Amino acid sequence: MKILFALAILSVAVRAADTIQTANGVLEGAVNPASGIRMFKGIPYAQPPVGDLRWREPQPPRNWTGVRKADRFAPRCAQRPVFGDMNFRSNGMGEDCLYLNIWTPAKSGDAKLPVLVYFFGGGFIAGDGSEPRYDGESLATKGIVTVTLNYRLDVLGFLSHPELTKESPHHASGNYGLLDQYAALLWVKRNIAAFGGDPNRITIGGESAGSIAVSAQMASPLAKDLIAGAIGESGSYMGTLSPVPQADAEQAGVKFAGAVGAKSLAALRAMTVEQLFKESGKEGADRFPAVIDGYFLPQPLRQIYTEGKQAHVPLLVGWNSQENPARRVLGDAEPTPDNYANAIRKLYPDHAEAAVRVYGAATAEEVTENATALASDRFIAYSTWVWSNLSEKTGGKPVFRYYYARPRPPMRPEMGNAVAGLAGGVIRGTGAAAKAAPPARGAVHSAEIEYALGNLATNLVYAWTDDDYSVSRTMEEYFANFIKTGDPNGAKLPKWPAANSDKSVPVMTIDVESAAAPEKHRERYEFLESLNR
16 A cells, blocks of 8 residues: 655754753754744653663653754654554654654743643554644744653553563553653653743643543643643543553553563563564554553542542543544444444444434434444543543533534545545555545544644645634634633634533534534433443
């Protein structure tokens, strides 16, 4: 299958920037003279997790002497090519990957600007802070110091094992990718003032796996006091990739070690990345979930949020109108009411009547619409709803919920018969992945990223229109206001009420005509919630 990386990298003229003194040494980045934004890339926030540091908590970065160049992205963390349409600007790939990037509009270290630390998505198995859709320059022009980072993935980021637990000073193993994010937050807290940021005004955000990570950092007793606000775009650990008990994770690690023929932890650490990924990437192989380890996550997230133990900070959270297509429920069956009802019964054999009552359909059009909703809810919308719902009840701070509904426009003609990929680019080829897909009925998973971060121009796959740029201006302005004040509202924007400001739950639909309205279809989420009681 031929892969087309169609997220274009826009070249900009840069010149040397003033140096900045960090706690570990002096950095020299670059500046875009057109915008005045200073960029510092490839900054180490922890020691390389290689050799004996593989599957250990991230260690504080070493100091350096002289001036360290920070004008290019560092290597992305080792990963399999899972999403062929992801595009990276990173300098290669490997285990030595714990670096972050900063965009700042500040001219001095006393600006005390708000800060956004953004976690990339990719299912905790792929992705990188260098991807153009996460570029921080646009938000920086709005007075925000913007940070992206890399964190360990897949087996290198989440393997648990009894020997790892035993050697840990906290008697915990797994969660290394989440601990990397925490270490980056510590680094930002300590150093961001030098870049003009306010260490007491750090908002964390992310999409998909990045959003799920935000829900975890809010819940962790380690990280929750480091953040002033949170943004979650599609996903939480309360229903998507849910963490498992330490003992279960350890047994999965023992099984994995046996599968690769490693009889000891030393043997596992001696293996190459390729050997490890060959096993973890096999069809049907178990994934490596986050772990309720008693350290980073002392309890299941649902319990933490129910008891109000999470960070009490403003939350902006939502999901898209087509997180998953109808065929995820219907398969290859025609969208008839009977076929759909049968599909629902197969999914919920013990609760079929209730499921049909809230998700059922009487016409072919309703089937496609409701099957899309069910597929989206099962994939990621429901877990995001749980996060929002519990935060409204126990978080003690405003929750602003959105529903993103703007479909992407058609692809540019030069894309030919390419198929839209999950990550935002396109895939071409003659294989199954390149078969013509039905037109999207709404905003697909990940579609909002370039709009929210002001990066439509970095993606040359789609024929963006004036309406798309208008939606992007609205969404980015909401995000920027929230990062600055904990409230997305601002002049010339449709009023966005907080979800816990009234007995009803207002939801901001973000589209060409954005508007807030009472929550719809709550019965769907309450049905899914009833299955978890």
